[in-house]
Amino acid sequence: MTEQQQIQVSFSYEEGRFPTYSNAVLINMIAEGTFLLDFGFIDPLAISESKNEVQPTSRMLITRDTAKQLVTRLSSFLNTAVEEIIPES
Numbered sequence: 001m002t003e004q005q006q007i008q009v010s011f012s013y014e015e016g017r018f019p020t021y022s023n024a025v026l027i028n029m030i031a032e033g034t035f036l037l038d039f040g041f042i043d044p045l046a047i048s049e050s051k052n053e054v055q056p057t058s059r060m061l062i063t064r065d066t067a068k069q070l071v072t073r074l075s076s077f078l079n080t081a082v083e084e085i086i087p088e089s
Contacts, residue, residue: 014047015088022057 022039030036042056062070 015046020057024054026054031063035062035064035067036060037062 022041023044024042025038026038026040028036028038037060038056039058039060040056042052042054046052
């Protein structure tokens with residue numbers, strides 16, 4: 001049996017350098033049954049109590065059915081009923 005090796009890592013912080021992943025999302029209904037999702041990144045080390053600027057990373061257009069599938073999957077992880085999040089129209 002081999003011994004597990006522990007690898008230590010650290011991430012350097014450089015102001016203004018943003019990763020390619022998102023940690024913020026804004027969802028708007030732009031038409032009946034169509035949603036626009038804007039994904040962005042906000043630097044957690046630069047969060048203030050005032051309005052924070054988010055660096056946009058990507059945008060996605062989804063239908064109501066796709067939104068319901070997404071919410072259903074998320075609600076199963078969060079133990080929340082879908083109807084509490086997206087009421088039937």
